Each structure stands twice: as C-alpha cells, then as structure tokens.
Amino acid sequence: TQRTLVLLKPDAVRRGLVGEIIRRIEAKGYTLAALDLRTATPELLAAHYAEHEGKPFYEPLVEFMLSGPVVAMVLEGERCIEGFRSVAGATDPTVAAPGTVRGDLGRDWGLKVQQNLVHGSDSLESAEREIGIWFPNL
Numbered sequence: 001t002q003r004t005l006v007l008l009k010p011d012a013v014r015r016g017l018v019g020e021i022i023r024r025i026e027a028k029g030y031t032l033a034a035l036d037l038r039t040a041t042p043e044l045l046a047a048h049y050a051e052h053e054g055k056p057f058y059e060p061l062v063e064f065m066l067s068g069p070v071v072a073m074v075l076e077g078e079r080c081i082e083g084f085r086s087v088a089g090a091t092d093p094t095v096a097a098p099g100t101v102r103g104d105l106g107r108d109w110g111l112k113v114q115q116n117l118v119h120g121s122d123s124l125e126s127a128e129r130e131i132g133i134w135f136p137n138l
C-alpha cells in the first residue's frame, strides 16, 4: 500500500485542530504509521521545501513553519497520496471546497496563504523523499 507524509502546520496546532484533522484522516480509512509532535528546524525545512526555494513566498513560509510545533505523520492506505490531498483541499483556503480541511477550517485573514493547516506529499517520489526527511528510521 501507499504511504504519504502529512504535516499539521503550526496554525493547526495553535488552533487546537489536531484532533479534528486526525479524525477526518481516520474516518477516511487511512492508517497512522508514524506520528510525532515536533518543532521543525531551518535545515529540515530547507530539505522539505527545496522545490520552493527562491519563490517569493519561501521565506515567509519557512518562518511560519518555525513559529510553533507541527504534527508530522505518515499515513498508509490505498492511493493515500492523492486521497489525502483531496481531504486537504485546494492550497488557498479561500477557494478550497467545503468538506475539505482547508475549505471547512482554513482561514486566510491577512491573505496568509501559507497558513493552510496541512501539508501532504504530492507524488510517489515526493512522499518517499519527505518520509526520509521527517522519519529517517521508517
């Protein structure tokens, strides 16, 4: 079965939405293969967000991801990579569909698109790469 790397970003932890988001993940039928509350480091985020380095939102994104603890997890399940991204909804919470995490719970007060509650790997390759970054022993 497939694996994917999911992060509950600092806004999710700050707003007390960890339980609600994990509830949706479990309700969908995915298995938790790893789960850890941790504070990211600049090194970890540089590896995780390497594809975005140099983009205008990169620095504020890294700063935001360092602003508090995140919940890192590995999900297992049939087609869970695209499945979790559909649970998460579109990147911008303003236009994310109702029924999705970002559509139901996301806010963009101040147009801070980076505060969109969750991250999910977007391909098989990025899932294995990101799992290696966050859970090297898995």
Ligand code: GTP
Pocket: 052, 057, 060, 061, 090, 091, 111, 112, 113, 114, 115, 116, 118, 119, 120, 121, 122
């Ligand atoms: P992730 O699951 O978090 O990777 O989201 P995504 O795949 O929907 O978006 P993408 O990988 O393109 O961007 C990574 C993260 O950067 C997003 O989740 C946002 O937090 C942030 N981001 C992306 N685009 C923008 C933008 O235009 N402005 C701002 N401020 N942040 C952005």
Ligand code: MG
Pocket: 120, 122
């Ligand atoms: Mg992405």
